[in-house]
Amino acid sequence: KQEVTQIPAALSVPEGENLVLNCSFTDSAIYNLQWFRQDPGKGLTSLLLIQSSQREQTSGRLNASLDKSSGRSTLYIAASQPGDSATYLCAVAQGGSEKLVFGKGMKLTVNP
Amino acid sequence: NAGVMQNPRHLVRRRGQEARLRCSPMKGHSHVYWYRQLPEEGLKFMVYLQKENIIDESGMPKERFSAEFPKEGPSILRIQQVVRGDSAAYFCASSPGAGGSGETQYFGPGTRLLVL
Numbered sequence: 001k002q003e004v005t006q007i008p009a010a011l012s013v014p015e016g017e018n019l020v021l022n023c024s025f026t027d028s029a030i031y032n033l034q035w036f037r038q039d040p041g042k043g044l045t046s047l048l049l050i051q052s053s054q055r056e057q058t059s060g061r062l063n064a065s066l067d068k069s070s071g072r073s074t075l076y077i078a079a080s081q082p083g084d085s086a087t088y089l090c091a092v093a094q095g096g097s098e099k100l101v102f103g104k105g106m107k108l109t110v111n112p
Numbered sequence: 113n114a115g116v117m118q119n120p121r122h123l124v125r126r127r128g129q130e131a132r133l134r135c136s137p138m139k140g141h142s143h144v145y146w147y148r149q150l151p152e153e154g155l156k157f158m159v160y161l162q163k164e165n166i167i168d169e170s171g172m173p174k175e176r177f178s179a180e181f182p183k184e185g186p187s188i189l190r191i192q193q194v195v196r197g198d199s200a201a202y203f204c205a206s207s208p209g210a211g212g213s214g215e216t217q218y219f220g221p222g223t224r225l226l227v228l
Contacts, residue, residue, distance in 0.1 A: 043203060044219040046218070049216055091155075099171070100147075100155075
């Protein structure tokens with residue numbers, strides 16, 4: 001059974017710091033891994049999707065990497081801003097199934 | 113191109129009542145997924161549907177919950193005889209269904225159900 005873990009559950013940092021968010025998964029048989037952002041009371045916004053054959057994806061100040069063999073992904077946020085404050089969710093698309101398996105998320109607070 | 117639409121956005125029910133949650137996928141999408149987010153928990157998969165077919169309902173509670181995606185109209189998640197433990201945010205996602213696995217799923221804003 002696939003399990004996705006995000007540690008720590010919460011992080012508070014001053015503005016301007018470069019951040020690394022971690023995600024680990026137990027079963028390496030995945031189609032892809034996706035990072036989402038969720039603002040309080042809102043839905044999910046997809047940030048980056050990495051196919052299982054890829055090593056990383058970049059969008060603006062965000063960079064996500066995938067090491068399938070070790071079951072790890074990292075989301076790198078450069079020069080963090082207060083507007084980055086949100087909960088970040090990691091999810092894997094499990095091989096042989098269409099469902100996404102989510103971590104519990106990491107609540108990020110960037111202080112001005 | 114409108115995104116995934118869900119309504120209502122907020123729903124309040126008393127114990128024992130029925131809750132009906134609706135999801136309209138993105139235009140051109142034929143696959144729909146429902147997820148539930150309990151307080152302080154991650155999202156959990158409930159059911160995956162294609163038009164008129166339930167493909168995977170492995171995450172659905174065995175009783176009181178049902179889902180459909182008719183040929184015409186939105187997908188419906190129905191919860192009968194709601195209990196307080198059903199209070200959660202219910203998210204719908206859709207994907208094109210153009211072929212191949214692991215398609216990107218696009219999420220709606222969710223329906224927040226509160227059972228009194």
